Amino acid sequence: MKPLYRQVRETLIRRMVDGVWAPGEPLPSEMQLAAELGVSQGTVRKALDEMAAENMVVRKQGRGTFVARHDEDRILFQFFKLVTDDGERRFPESRVLSIGKARASAAECAALALDKGSRVIRIRRVRSFDAVPLIVENLSLPETLFPGLTETGIPNNLYGLYAARYGVTVARAREQLKAVAVPKEDAAELGVAAGTPALLIDRLAFSLDQIPVEWRLSLCLTDGFHYLADLT
Amino acid sequence: MKPLYRQVRETLIRRMVDGVWAPGEPLPSEMQLAAELGVSQGTVRKALDEMAAENMVVRKQGRGTFVARHDEDRILFQFFKLVTDDGERRFPESRVLSIGKARASAAECAALALDKGSRVIRIRRVRSFDAVPLIVENLSLPETLFPGLTETGIPNNLYGLYAARYGVTVARAREQLKAVAVPKEDAAELGVAAGTPALLIDRLAFSLDQIPVEWRLSLCLTDGFHYLADLT
């Protein structure tokens, strides 16, 4: 049998997925949750501590426990690892180059665990620091999860939009990095010669319930910037 | 005042640094530690759980709590992020190209927090998979921490040597990644043309007591391999 605190944890995650508590909202207090779920406060606490460690909730002494929001700095930088060489964390501006729908390619079906023939939304954009382009990004999203996305404006912070408009919270991602030569198609957008070395980041993002919800290929110049990883 | 469980944690780390318990050895049981330190078992447990989460100790139900060892698996999963494109984790062979002592450069002093004029050990080696060279590595170590290192054989698993021979346990590292063109000096070792894109990994490794103990620049080809990061 699964430990009680993990069952509690899953109940709470289920509720967040179902939108019972929206991002930014406070959860009931530990005592209330314990009473409602028929367990002791300590068990609820262990579940919440684990969720806090994974950035799903934020605990504030004296105030309460809140569902994590995707516009808090700590969450933003959970997924954005590119830092200036003097260690400054900054967030780039974005400009959408194209957006549209299409039948998912084989690679997209594989990455996003979609059935053959499913449809995806594709976004291509450039991200810049101080008007200097540094990243070209190609995103694929399952259309069923984000209906109508192509008709709205695309904000800089996409994960905030996923959460606010579609109730899809990105909780975790895995990134695969390679060094590649910038191909002809991307050279112009980045303002460099084709063949320049660049960092290719292949990211698959997962929702609270571990479903892949976004596939993103980012081609990054690393002049004055680097990808920062902590091996803990 | 610092919480009790953190004081316990620091006491235990201090003992590991001082070699009271060597890697692989069991710690006293929770009850024994609690009695000795004059706290409750729950407080010791919280300290140990935290240390287990940071890979400093390994807990095994029914057996005990053990000081973590720098065996291949730990290196592979905690410190070696390069995996094959089909997800296989493998350990490369290494061949030392040169080893020697020198006065630390300004960059080395800055990275390793050394006084100007300190001496360092420098190692240069090539790492291969199936005899195909994939990584050229330049390491710098403070000589005071590793006396006599230049006179011994250099094993493939350096962190194991640091721990076994010098009592220096690498607990954490930060890595900075860039995409660069392979310079002339390294092209021959890697068997590629100068200018080929490669991943440059700048790693600073810290001991249990948070002292920088190794600076490592790894130039990696990412053909058939990638750097894997989990954003949690």
Next chain:
DNA sequence: TAGTGGTCTAGACCACGAC
């Protein structure tokens, strides 16, 4: 002052490993 999460304690029982 009241309510929240943070720390600390004490004790019970369970699951696992060694013998």
Next chain:
DNA sequence: TCGTGGTCTAGACCACTAC
């Protein structure tokens, strides 16, 4: 069977926030 860590409970007090 015994000793270990793993889970669960219950209750006390502290630190912080809001009112």
